[in-house]
Amino acid sequence: MFYFCRNAAVFFMSRLICLCNRITTNRIENFLKKFPQAELSDVMQSTAASTSCGRCRRELESFVRQIKGKHENKSKDSQLTIPFDYSFTIKKGPH
Numbered sequence: 001m002f003y004f005c006r007n008a009a010v011f012f013m014s015r016l017i018c019l020c021n022r023i024t025t026n027r028i029e030n031f032l033k034k035f036p037q038a039e040l041s042d043v044m045q046s047t048a049a050s051t052s053c054g055r056c057r058r059e060l061e062s063f064v065r066q067i068k069g070k071h072e073n074k075s076k077d078s079q080l081t082i083p084f085d086y087s088f089t090i091k092k093g094p095h
């Protein structure tokens, strides 16, 4: 029961991006989390999104671009180094 409810919640919280193959944005996002270097063709091949009528192709392209941009920004943020703050150094007086 819990499994069904969880799946239903995930399904309704995400958006259907490909109506023909019932592929959700959540599924695309999970795929890109696993394979951040994947191209649009990889996404299409692995998830079957946009492989029937092709109406969703533009939306899929922009969604993949958006998610990849989000991942790139996260990786750039993680590479930031915080310079050492010298104001916190404690000077010991002579004893």
Ligand code: FES
Residues within 6 Å of the ligand: 017, 018, 019, 020, 021, 049, 050, 051, 052, 053, 054, 055, 056, 057
């Ligand atoms: S809506 Fe995606 S292939 Fe038709």
